Amino acid sequence: MRRALARIDLAAIERNCIRLARVAAPAALCTVVKADGYGHGAAPAARAAQAGGAAWLAVATAHEAAELREEGIGGPILVMGALSGQELTVALRARADIVAWSDGFVAALAAHPAAAGTGVHVKLDTGMGRLGTREEEEASRTAAAVAEAPRLRLAGAMTHLATADDDDPTFAREQLARFTPWAHAIRAAHGPLLRHVANSAATLGIPAARLDMVRCGIAAYGMDPFGEDPRRHGLTPALELRSYLAEVKPIAVGESAGYGRRFVAEAPTSIGTVPIGYGDGVRRALTNDCDLLIGGRRVPLVGAVSMDNVTVDLGRAPPERGAEVVLIGSQGPERVLAEEWARRLGTINYEITCAISRRVPREYHREADG
Numbered sequence: 001m002r003r004a005l006a007r008i009d010l011a012a013i014e015r016n017c018i019r020l021a022r023v024a025a026p027a028a029l030c031t032v033v034k035a036d037g038y039g040h041g042a043a044p045a046a047r048a049a050q051a052g053g054a055a056w057l058a059v060a061t062a063h064e065a066a067e068l069r070e071e072g073i074g075g076p077i078l079v080m081g082a083l084s085g086q087e088l089t090v091a092l093r094a095r096a097d098i099v100a101w102s103d104g105f106v107a108a109l110a111a112h113p114a115a116a117g118t119g120v121h122v123k124l125d126t127g128m129g130r131l132g133t134r135e136e137e138e139a140s141r142t143a144a145a146v147a148e149a150p151r152l153r154l155a156g157a158m159t160h161l162a163t164a165d166d167d168d169p170t171f172a173r174e175q176l177a178r179f180t181p182w183a184h185a186i187r188a189a190h191g192p193l194l195r196h197v198a199n200s201a202a203t204l205g206i207p208a209a210r211l212d213m214v215r216c217g218i219a220a221y222g223m224d225p226f227g228e229d230p231r232r233h234g235l236t237p238a239l240e241l242r243s244y245l246a247e248v249k250p251i252a253v254g255e256s257a258g259y260g261r262r263f264v265a266e267a268p269t270s271i272g273t274v275p276i277g278y279g280d281g282v283r284r285a286l287t288n289d290c291d292l293l294i295g296g297r298r299v300p301l302v303g304a305v306s307m308d309n310v311t312v313d314l315g316r317a318p319p320e321r322g323a324e325v326v327l328i329g330s331q332g333p334e335r336v337l338a339e340e341w342a343r344r345l346g347t348i349n350y351e352i353t354c355a356i357s358r359r360v361p362r363e364y365h366r367e368a369d370g
């Protein structure tokens with residue numbers, strides 16, 4: 001029995017990617033495996049994504065690309081984030097494609113000793129307001145500089161949507177309307193390249209945004225980009241977070257559990273201690289506000305989440321020590337989704353799986369197809 005364990009179903013990632021690739025076709029699927037594959041493990045997630053039809057992988061940082069190569073991952077990798085001089089060298093050595101939005105950067109890149117043959121994707125900022133240039137002319141100059149540099153390849157034209165997961169599609173459509181004519185002109189001037197815009201939400205919800213390639217992260221892991229229920233989109237959650245009942249003891253009226261006495265028994269009951277806490281990614285804000293699954297039923301977390309333990313109210317007929325505890329995932333007829341934690345915490349499902357810390361071992365299996 002492991003005190004805390006993240007079980008990752010690689011068949012679920014593969015199947016989710018098959019589904020996304022089908023939805024996106026004829027656009028290619030690029031699976032986003034940054035932040036250690038949204039907490040699932042970058043290299044295993046990347047392999048499962050490729051098996052599921054991902055033609056491309058994307059990461060945020062140069063070192064993430066280098067790590068994938070060290071793990072023996074082949075195929076095209078796009079580093080989507082900004083790169084300092086040192087990071088650029090790491091990205092180029094990893095044979096990754098990179099993103100550019102100024103001709104000054106392209107000049108430095110073209111002169112880099114490791115740049116030969118590098119694919120460059122030019123980024124227009126159509127409204128996200130982070131990376132990329134807001135000026136079409138500057139983006140076009142950047143594309144021309146890449147196309148004219150004999151050692152570089154103009155591989156893509158991209159933008160990123162700020163509100164694809166909103167009920168109101170207006171702003172996403174405006175972004176798309178800015179991007180499409182610019183990208184069309186770049187293609188007309190410089191020949192074939194990949195135009196890519198859509199994240200998971202846009203891939204599922206805005207067909208016009210699929211263009212030549214979609215960049216899907218959250219949906220590949222079986223989470224709902226709209227924060228509701230992945231089943232609505234035919235997606236299967238890939239990650240389960242498990243622990244076990246390390247201690248079970250009776251507690252009398254007026255006795256308490258945990259730091260700060262945030263739970264005081266109002267009736268005789270049993271307290272169970274589950275050895276997982278905020279040091280593992282169970283956020284402290286779930287104090288007195290979470291259900292765990294034990295014996296196929298929901299059991300309330302009571303008291304404060306501490307670094308290494310949480311306590312649960314097991315009632316008067318408690319399960320035995322050693323019983324399996326599911327924090328995220330299914331047990332019997334019950335399930336707890338990352339989306340449920342996100343709602344309770346006022347955050348997004350992305351942050352839930354990314355927050356599962358290094359202390360929690362990842363165990364890989366294939367279940368969705370078995």
Ligand SMILES: Cc1ncc(COP(=O)(O)O)c(C=O)c1O
Nearest residue numbers: 032080160199200215216217218
């Ligand atoms: C530039 C870019 N494209 C695509 C994605 C994937 O987004 P999602 O996980 O919502 O599919 C991200 C992730 O945040 C991103 O930063």
